[in-house]
Amino acid sequence: MISIAILPGNRYEPMLTYFVDMPILLFVTSFVVLWLSARAGVKVRSAHTDEPEQFAVVLGATLTLLGLIIGFTFSMAISRYDQRKNCEAEEANAIGTEYVRADLLPATSAANVRSLLGKYVAQRIVFYRTRFTLKLAPTTETTARLQTELWSAVQAPASAQPSPVIALAVSGMNDVLNSQGYAQAAWLNRIPIEGWALMLVIAVCANVLLGYGSRKSETKKRLLLVLPLMISISSF
Numbered sequence: 001m002i003s004i005a006i007l008p009g010n011r012y013e014p015m016l017t018y019f020v021d022m023p024i025l026l027f028v029t030s031f032v033v034l035w036l037s038a039r040a041g042v043k044v045r046s047a048h049t050d051e052p053e054q055f056a057v058v059l060g061a062t063l064t065l066l067g068l069i070i071g072f073t074f075s076m077a078i079s080r081y082d083q084r085k086n087c088e089a090e091e092a093n094a095i096g097t098e099y100v101r102a103d104l105l106p107a108t109s110a111a112n113v114r115s116l117l118g119k120y121v122a123q124r125i126v127f128y129r130t131r132f133t134l135k136l137a138p139t140t141e142t143t144a145r146l147q148t149e150l151w152s153a154v155q156a157p158a159s160a161q162p163s164p165v166i167a168l169a170v171s172g173m174n175d176v177l178n179s180q181g182y183a184q185a186a187w188l189n190r191i192p193i194e195g196w197a198l199m200l201v202i203a204v205c206a207n208v209l210l211g212y213g214s215r216k217s218e219t220k221k222r223l224l225l226v227l228p229l230m231i232s233i234s235s236f
Helices: 015-021 023-046 055-104 109-128 139-159 164-188 193-212 218-225 228-233
Strands: none
Touching: 023 193, 023 218, 023 228, 055 109, 055 164, 055 193, 109 164, 139 164, 139 228, 193 228
């Protein structure tokens, strides 16, 4: 049986988690930060009249690295999303199977297991529908309590009348509890904070270089909005 709780991380984790849970806020914040980075590059350029010979090479390499980081991060997000979907489907199947196998238990125990499973499903639905990760603590506690009650509900008849038939119900309950642990682990397995930080740092550097290489024409200045917008959309 696997049981996973939401453990406290470093002091910055709640704030970063809040940003990830709010895509629109992440989009707006990243756009403003990156656009200001490009403007900072323009200010630096205004203090220099010449342009280094290798500037185009550095800018191209930085933009290429940024594209690779965004691509890898996006691929990482897709793989984790697929994993969460698979774990959710497996958990639903495990709960449905155990609901049917409850008939293998004595009548009183079967009714108790079905009643607890109904409450358990309600908590699992709340878990999947909760928008903010930081609000999952009450649901996690209730789920852990119901898991203990569910295991006790099948353990008692299995200890009193051990048989291969009742063992199927016990095995099914074990699958229910394990599937919850796998699903919650997959749900919490998001893009690492270090990955977000790496992408942000490279994006800031790329926009500074882009602003540094821009000219003073209004058309060039308007083009400085394009890269911050595209990166912000990718983060969104």
